Amino acid sequence: MAEEPRCPDKFTAVNELARRRGFFWQSYEIYGGASGFVTYGSLGARLKQNIERKLRELFVYKLGILEIESPVITPERVFEASGHIEHFKEPIVGCLKCKKRFRADHLVQECARISEAEAEKLTLTELKVMIEKNEICCPECGGTFDEPKQFLTMFKTTIGPYSDAVGYGRPEAAQGIFVEFKRLYEMAREKLPFGAMQIGRALRNEISPRQGLLRLREFTIVDLEFFFDPEEPDCYMLKDVENERLRLLLAETRLKNSDELTEVTVKEALKKGYVKLEWQAVFMALATKLLNDLGVPSEKQRFIEKLPWERAHYSLQTFDQEVLVERWGWVEVTAYACRTDYDLKRHTEFSGQDMYVFKEYEKPVEKQQLAIKPVMGKLGPVFKKGAAEVAGMLSKTDPKEVEASLKKSGYYMLGKYTILPEHVDIKHEKIVERGRRFLPHVVEPTFGSDRLFYVTLEYAYRVKDDRVLLSFPRDIAPVQVGVYPLVSKDGLPEKALLLHKMLVDEGFVAEYDEAGSIGRRYARADEVGIPLGITVDYDTLNDGTVTIRDRDTWKQVRSRIDELPELLHKFFGWKINFEDLGNPI
């Protein structure tokens, strides 16, 4: 895109176009706007849905991932278990004079000129020291700050009429999947591996949202949790993508203050241990292709490995997929975390519900095992009524521990009871294990729908002959076809409306426009990225042919109306190209 003018920058240009043509804008403008909230207009909502449809096609329809819908409002207990209550916080400071509040790490980052990564690492005490040392004061009024403290960035509310029933708006959609693991596992017919995903609203109560669509308080997240047996982490799809290339910025490179990329195939990335898990690498390869399909070339993408202190509290290794945008540099659009069994383990602990799965061995395994049995004939006379309790307690005690104590001390203290060697019978028994109980491990690809939307828009943005056009890939364009009568008279509008109705009935997203000159209508259509324009003219009335115009090249071909449905289905299904739609003019 080197041919394009750089002034105003694309972020400004894209946002202005988006507002003017109704792709998106800040919500509640008439009330002064609300930071971190956007409303998608007609074209934007459809583009967003088309991007989400691509994700659904890839994961749900092709890979068989289970798509679910769970609530945004979540009881507090769930986020206690997940660790959010403890970890989902940002440091803030308040101005003692004007009472305004700020992200402490952002202030320090800007004023002390350190990197975002460095600022994120600072503790509250370190932030305090940095603020004092750099004499950072309130950017609004110059006042001094109070002590930095942690602010929980979840939206808090109460569920029902009791003030102690605390709930939160979910900051991600993953927990809605983890808490339902048992049902999902049933749905997957108790077989691993399987995945579940959901596309839904999430809420993060950012202290001071900025960067438009890139940092919202309310946004759409796509969380995919892929569950597998940690003893069988192989990915059956690996061979389909093993030669795809991944562009990695590794943690070890970053620690050397370099941003040099390591470009390797999926196979190499796994062999060299750059990416820990096969499924993780495969999802990264699929995401590279997905971004290509949204119009972002591979050389504008990279996967940055998070440093230990940047990773979420649950993750063993995380890569963020970043896309290069003009104003902001590299921005995260998707992420790949190895969540291990963290979430299922925590929910097992917190709910008391067993989330373990049982996997039968192909052949049962015989094992020797130490067993302890009470000798009731001896216990009865000694412990009287307590004998039954002793027997019960013994069954819950580790035989090894009892054996060791008897050997060492000649007795074992079982609560208040003193157990002597003659009270118990300890011996090796043969047992047959039919299978194995374990918690599945999880790889989590996660997608920011609004961020994918933004990069799609920026990468579609082109200037040609001083005119703007949005060159969306044809299968995600919010409107597929424009239908135009050449002039608004002589029966052309009627003919064009019939054509429009036919296309709509055939399932195409078509728009009819008769306002203004044909050139102006083409320009309007290019600006919102309609791939094809079909013009009805006087010849149409005679021979049933129309002109089809290409958005990107402005080339035109002539086709028969009755052949249009089939031709257009093939065109939008990527089976033919523009030139195949008719005879060149």
Added chain:
Amino acid sequence: MAEEPRCPDKFTAVNELARRRGFFWQSYEIYGGASGFVTYGSLGARLKQNIERKLRELFVYKLGILEIESPVITPERVFEASGHIEHFKEPIVGCLKCKKRFRADHLVQECARISEAEAEKLTLTELKVMIEKNEICCPECGGTFDEPKQFLTMFKTTIGPYSDAVGYGRPEAAQGIFVEFKRLYEMAREKLPFGAMQIGRALRNEISPRQGLLRLREFTIVDLEFFFDPEEPDCYMLKDVENERLRLLLAETRLKNSDELTEVTVKEALKKGYVKLEWQAVFMALATKLLNDLGVPSEKQRFIEKLPWERAHYSLQTFDQEVLVERWGWVEVTAYACRTDYDLKRHTEFSGQDMYVFKEYEKPVEKQQLAIKPVMGKLGPVFKKGAAEVAGMLSKTDPKEVEASLKKSGYYMLGKYTILPEHVDIKHEKIVERGRRFLPHVVEPTFGSDRLFYVTLEYAYRVKDDRVLLSFPRDIAPVQVGVYPLVSKDGLPEKALLLHKMLVDEGFVAEYDEAGSIGRRYARADEVGIPLGITVDYDTLNDGTVTIRDRDTWKQVRSRIDELPELLHKFFGWKINFEDLGNPI
């Protein structure tokens, strides 16, 4: 559906099936469940999406309604303007002994045996009297109640780090449309009528949710706001549906304690004034057809006109579309409110932003208008420095009022200034009006996605030969095709998997199943409503034909694999029937 057994009732049976096969279940079960929240599993999420797709096809693609996406979290000011802060309340009472809280009107309705409609009408004082008179006590512990009070049934939160920035989870999606009216009007190219809709999550903090999917705290709503010029309320689509029949339970009938239906055509309903607005009647006819398409026959539907005290605070006339369900009787699934210019007027007042539209007359209109002009030569000497102020004040005064006062009393008091006839020049002037400023009026069809989901499920529920099947209309079935190898050996699974992949690549939602006997697999498929089952057997390997089985009749036909894509596309597009898919067996 008279042929079906009635025990257990359908509500129980449908909920049990839904839970077992993963259509939906109460969320957060491992933590004891959260009332009023459900999670849709894989089949449920897809069925729900298919129902929402039907709405989108009807309104967005066919009628050109603008679909938007706006946030759930909404600043308080918006709901002050909309009237929700004042009106969106329910009466509660708390037990003085066990502290549990209850919907006061529900308690009174149950204990005093009055209707829901009567209970809803009661004021706090009336509720208190009813509770005392009927000696209603706590159903949990028998304790006595405190004073009834109003409970705001919106989820409250704060936006950002300041506790005074109050926000609410939206209880409907309409305000997200109204506050953006100016942008939407631009998108509609400043022409009326036009509509905007959104499908999204909404939150109502019910005091004690019950009835499963029918009363949720978090649900999906579809709000469509249709804006029109109140002086041109005609619907250009009327003639397409004017002979469709509407089944109305009118307010006047209800006031006579009757539930007799008035069955009329759309045309008659309008002519007799039963339905106030053409657009409202047209949307009601479209919704009847939509419910038919979801499997609910017309005779199980009715439109009940709300009584004045049942209507929302903004509505002039409201019909609820109700569907008869076995356990609960008639339940609301959609509603049609005439919101007039209530919302746009309120947002104009509260935001100070002008939401009026200007409509140019075809020909400018000449009008006579009384005008008042200060005679400065007279005013100056009398009022000195006050003369300019007098002139300013006069320009904002109604000339008629001044003229009348001068005629009657010989003077006019303009604030502290006494105006005499010689100070002003009052005369008729010719002015040219180029158009008219007004606030558009609104008809609002609104759909409860979860309720549509429930009635679709209940009406799909059938029992045939003691086996359950979900007889979904073929275009909304969550899975379209099941693919089965007759046995799991001899190359049949491989062949079936190839067929499965071909169907998925062709865009069908297909499921592969090789577990258990073929009869058991058919039964599993019928139970989740898969319309077609395709079985690969030994003949397939020789001649490339397969058996296709119909879910509802269990009939079978034999077809060629290479013809399947085209046949299935036609079948699911309702262009051919099951018998046309191949040769009968």
